[in-house]
Amino acid sequence: MGALRLAATVCAALLAWSLPAGAEGIPEKYSPVVIRPAGEPGRSEFDLTAVAERAKRDNKRLYVYLGAKDCAYCRRYESFLDENSKELVPHFLEHNYIVVDLRSTLSVTQDKLLIRVGDSSRPYAEFQEAIGDVRARMLVYPMVWLLDGNLKPLMQMPAGTGTFQTVPEQLEILQLVE
Amino acid sequence: MHKTNLAGRAVLVALCWTALAAAATEANKPRGLPSGVDHTATSPEWETIRAKLFQNRSIDATSGKVQLAVPLRAPFGAAVPVKITSGLPQSPELYVKRVYIVVDKNPSAIAAILDLTPEVGQADFETRLRVDEYGHIRVISELSNGELHMASRYVKVSGGCTQPPNRDQLHNIGKTVFRLPEGVRKDAPTPAEVQVVHPNDTGFELNQITVMYIPPHFVRSIKVSYAERKVFDADVDFSMSENPSFRFNFVPHGAGELRAEVEDSKEQHFTGMLAVSLP
Numbered sequence: 001m002g003a004l005r006l007a008a009t010v011c012a013a014l015l016a017w018s019l020p021a022g023a024e025g026i027p028e029k030y031s032p033v034v035i036r037p038a039g040e041p042g043r044s045e046f047d048l049t050a051v052a053e054r055a056k057r058d059n060k061r062l063y064v065y066l067g068a069k070d071c072a073y074c075r076r077y078e079s080f081l082d083e084n085s086k087e088l089v090p091h092f093l094e095h096n097y098i099v100v101d102l103r104s105t106l107s108v109t110q111d112k113l114l115i116r117v118g119d120s121s122r123p124y125a126e127f128q129e130a131i132g133d134v135r136a137r138m139l140v141y142p143m144v145w146l147l148d149g150n151l152k153p154l155m156q157m158p159a160g161t162g163t164f165q166t167v168p169e170q171l172e173i174l175q176l177v178e
Numbered sequence: 179m180h181k182t183n184l185a186g187r188a189v190l191v192a193l194c195w196t197a198l199a200a201a202a203t204e205a206n207k208p209r210g211l212p213s214g215v216d217h218t219a220t221s222p223e224w225e226t227i228r229a230k231l232f233q234n235r236s237i238d239a240t241s242g243k244v245q246l247a248v249p250l251r252a253p254f255g256a257a258v259p260v261k262i263t264s265g266l267p268q269s270p271e272l273y274v275k276r277v278y279i280v281v282d283k284n285p286s287a288i289a290a291i292l293d294l295t296p297e298v299g300q301a302d303f304e305t306r307l308r309v310d311e312y313g314h315i316r317v318i319s320e321l322s323n324g325e326l327h328m329a330s331r332y333v334k335v336s337g338g339c340t341q342p343p344n345r346d347q348l349h350n351i352g353k354t355v356f357r358l359p360e361g362v363r364k365d366a367p368t369p370a371e372v373q374v375v376h377p378n379d380t381g382f383e384l385n386q387i388t389v390m391y392i393p394p395h396f397v398r399s400i401k402v403s404y405a406e407r408k409v410f411d412a413d414v415d416f417s418m419s420e421n422p423s424f425r426f427n428f429v430p431h432g433a434g435e436l437r438a439e440v441e442d443s444k445e446q447h448f449t450g451m452l453a454v455s456l457p
Contacts, residue, residue, distance in 0.1 A: 135253050158251040163312075163334045178250050 024069045025101050026078060029085040030092060032065075032101040037108070045114040045121055046102045048151065052117060055098055056149030063097040063174075064145040068106045074142040077161040084167050095174045110139035117151060135159055146176070217332050221314060223282040231278065231288075237318065237326040241265075244274075244319035246329035255338030257306045257419040262317050262329075264301035268294070274301035276320040281417050283313035285339060285382065289417035294410045297429055299367030304425035308338035308380065308417050339380045339416070347421075350375040354438050354450025364456050365431055372402060372438050372450065373423035380416040397422050399441045404454070405434030430454055 026032040033051055037044035048064070055062050067074035081088065092099060104113065115127040128136035133145070133153055140159040147153060155176050164173045218239055228237070245263040252258040264274050277292040289307050307315065316330040347353075353375040360369050374397055381394030396416040402409045402424075409428045428436070433455045440448040 133253075138254070156249065156253060158253050158335065162336065163251050169334070172250075 024075075024078075025067060025103060026065055026099055027082040027085055029089055030081065030099045032099040034101045034103060036103050039114070043112055043114065044104060044108045045116050046104075047116040048100070049116065049118050051098060051100050052147075052149055052151050055147075058098075060096050060098045060149070061154060062100055062145070062147040062149075062151075063092065064100040064102065064147060066102040066104055066141065066143040066145075068104045068108070068141045070106050071141045073160065073162070077142050077165060080165045080170075084170070087167055088170055091171055091174050097174065104141070106141060113139065133157075144173075146173070217314070217330055219314070219332070221282045223287055224280065224314065224316065227280055227282075227287055232318075232326060235324075235326055237328045239328045239330070241327050243321075243325075243327040244277075244317055244329050246315065246317045246331050248315050248331040248333055250332070251334050252309070255310070255335040256308050258309045258315070258333060258335055258338065260305055260307055260315060260317075262301075262303045264319060266301070266321070268296045268298050268301055270296050273322050274298075274319050275322045277301065277303065278316075278318040278320070279305075279307070280316040280318070281307060281309055281313070282316070283311045284308065284417050285310065285380070286415050286417055288415070290412055290414045292410050292412045295408050297404060297407055297409045299427045299429040302425075302427060305423060306419040308419055309333055309335045310339040311336045338419075339382045340384070347375050348377065352376065352440065352442075352446060352448035354440055354448050356436050356438070356450060356452035358452070358454070359425075362430055362454055362456055365429060367427035368430055369425060369427055370436060371423060371425045372400065372436075373421055374400065374438075374440050374448065374450070375421055376442065378416055378418055378420045378422055395443055397440060397442045399439075400424065401439040402426070402428075403437050403439075404428045404430065405432065406437075430456060432456065 025034060035046050035048070035051070037046055039045040051062060054060070067078065110124040113124040114121050115124065122130060124139050125136045131147075131151060131153055134156060135143070138159065142161050143159070144157050144161060145153065146155060146157060155178050157173075164170045243265045245265065247261040247263070248258060260279070262277065262279075266272065266274060268274065273296045274294055276294065277290075278288065279290040280287055281289050290305070292303065294301055301319070309315065312332075312334050314330045314332050316328060319327045321327070355373050357371040358368065359371060362368050376397050378396040379392045379394055380396070381391065383392045384390070385392050394416060397414055397418065400412045400414060400422065402411075410426065412424065414422060433453075436452040436454055438450040440450070442448075
């Protein structure tokens with residue numbers, strides 16, 4: 001059993017390594033706002049100021065996705081979105097979401113990831129605590145936040161995306177079913 | 179040599195892709211009850227447990243005398259918050275005598291059996307559970323007159339019994355702490371929390387470094403008393419999250435000591451105490 005798990009880990013690493021360039025991130029069909037990190041090596045800061053202002057101004061919700069380019073589970077979720085875009089994109093629009101795609105890597109652990117809003121730049125855990133998200137204690141890739149224009153969570157989301165990788169379940173998330 | 183390496187690598191990657199593509203296809207298939215969840219549905223596991231625990235006794239799942247609050251998707255499968263609310267005050271004439279907490283799909287489905295006394299005052303409990311796969315969590319409340327009442331919730335989490343535990347506090351194992359988050363109320367149900375620092379290892383967690391399974395080691399019982407009078411006894415197992423905890427009520431009639439006697443699966447014994455004075 002242990003050997004099997006090791007093999008699975010190796011496979012996942014190989015999968016991540018062998019992914020074609022350009023396959024990273026939320027598919028274009030969702031019109032994502034792509035945010036790349038600023039900062040020096042060892043410190044990745046994602047600035048949500050502009051998307052928060054836009055959400056507030058246009059009375060929209062934010063569907064903030066944090067993915068890593070070397071994360072197999074991220075690729076899986078992105079593929080799911082891609083394969084089901086025809087069905088899902090209208091629902092993202094109907095429920096007023098701006099999709100935000102934060103592009104990270106697995107080496108950016110929770111102590112290295114910062115979120116900037118206006119003048120305030122907070123480490124991951126501090127940001128999560130400030131918005132009342134109980135995932136503060138552990139950063140898991142991929143991660144999704146559903147936020148309003150004030151960056152307050154619309155509902156508590158699970159770690160990872162494994163529990164909403166079917167169309168009906170993704171719709172539950174968009175409809176804020178708790 | 180270079181070509182051989184490349185060819186071998188290509189084959190390996192192709193094999194991995196095939197396996198992972200198959201897994202992804204499987205993962206993308208609708209499973210469980212993806213939408214329109216029926217929180218009151220039964221399951222084969224529940225039918226087996228029901229027969230074992232309650233035989234042919236009638237269980238009322240509609241009375242509302244016990245209620246269960248659990249998020250549909252908890253942030254972490256290894257710590258699913260569960261809140262049990264009783265619609266019945268504890269009185270010597272009629273009280274909640276026992277509370278059963280069941281996680282249908284867990285390797286050990288009976289997460290806890292709580293044996294209560296009227297000293298609880300109000301049989302409301304909060305705790306955190308491991309949930310291993312999509313399925314129902316149930317709470318069955320047995321009254322002192324023999325009636326059984328049930329509430330259930332379908333939850334969408336997985337991996338709760340296999341997630342690597344946080345092992346930061348192994349030096350504190352067994353440390354048992356009480357808290358009184360809302361102060362003390364004389365002669366009235368007073369909320370209290372008891373927590374045992376313990377990894378509560380399931381036996382299904384993998385040590386990421388040694389790639390060996392961590393042997394099971396978990397809390398078996400927590401017995402809580404106040405002023406030397408039993409409040410509740412909990413028989414528990416690894417379906418409780420690491421650092422098992424309960425929020426509960428007790429009724430202080432005078433100054434006394436809250437005491438917890440804890441035993442784990444290695445027959446280690448721990449004790450926690452809190453002196454309570456009345457305002």
